[in-house]
Amino acid sequence: xxxxxxxxxxxxxxxxxxxxxxxxxxxxxxxxxxxxxxxxxxxxxxxxxxxxxxxxxxxxxxxxxxxxxxxxxxxxxxxxxxxxxxxxxxxxxxxxxxxxxxxxxxxxxxxxxxxxxxxxxxxxxxxxxxxxxxxxxxxxxxxxxxxxxxxxxxxxxxxxxxxxxxxxxxxxxxxxxxxxxxxxxxxxxxxxxxxxxxxxxxxxxxxxxxxxxxxxxxxxxxxxxxxxxxxxxxxxxxxxxxxxxxxxxxxxxxxxxxxxxxxxxxxxxxxxxxxxxx
Numbered sequence: 001x002x003x004x005x006x007x008x009x010x011x012x013x014x015x016x017x018x019x020x021x022x023x024x025x026x027x028x029x030x031x032x033x034x035x036x037x038x039x040x041x042x043x044x045x046x047x048x049x050x051x052x053x054x055x056x057x058x059x060x061x062x063x064x065x066x067x068x069x070x071x072x073x074x075x076x077x078x079x080x081x082x083x084x085x086x087x088x089x090x091x092x093x094x095x096x097x098x099x100x101x102x103x104x105x106x107x108x109x110x111x112x113x114x115x116x117x118x119x120x121x122x123x124x125x126x127x128x129x130x131x132x133x134x135x136x137x138x139x140x141x142x143x144x145x146x147x148x149x150x151x152x153x154x155x156x157x158x159x160x161x162x163x164x165x166x167x168x169x170x171x172x173x174x175x176x177x178x179x180x181x182x183x184x185x186x187x188x189x190x191x192x193x194x195x196x197x198x199x200x201x202x203x204x205x206x207x208x209x210x211x212x213x214x215x216x217x218x219x220x221x222x223x224x225x226x227x228x229x230x231x232x233x234x235x236x237x238x239x240x241x242x243x244x245x246x247x248x249x250x251x252x253x254x255x256x257x258x259x260x261x262x263x264x265x266x267x268x269x270x271x272x273x274x275x276x277x278x
Contacts (some may be wrong), residue, residue: 010244012220013076014267015048016251016259020143023257043071046263049249055080064174068109076114079106092133107142116196119152126157135170150175150194154182159235160219164189192246193223200254206265207258217269223247
């Protein structure tokens, strides 16, 4: 499969977590749509999906190949890495688990392989020495394909300039989690931005207010253009403008039944401006 479909300029990708969720039947999916065609349908309404199942169990190479073939050529999957690599007392000892996940068949996604998310438990505190040892285990390439790594850190101790410097040194992005449950900071630590919006509200038709959608669209466009959006929480002051970058924006958790509607509405808002990609 050719890489020709990859965006040649920075893009904003908008998506959801997974594609199998019973409340999405007769809500997002047409009532008569076979379950086997849910990914096909979702991938034509959105531009990315974060896969949570890979966090809990391994998938076969044939499964990744099937996902690749069922989705548009410019679609991207973000994969949560195995919990066996991150849910451990000593992260420096995760080498075998990291290698097992990276070589589990994810290469079958080809150019549709997006960022790999390494999710840490809320109890995992920032230990500079052990955490750097873990980051050194993350491969920069899979074959000839560069890999993008994202760190989903969920303890307040990571809201530290030392952590930010370490992530930047290793080229890893940090999840900006828009949530009251987990640390929420939007300091950019890589050449792309990865956000998880977790505030959808079941009482709202689109899960979020029009004002919130406008703000999210403005944030995505600012990040894509190398700027820093106003009004987001940070550990450090906003830096000067950087190079344009890819942006990944996922609606996760919250009122999950509303996630597809929020994502499609955000994608529409971004696309209203000429030249936007979402």
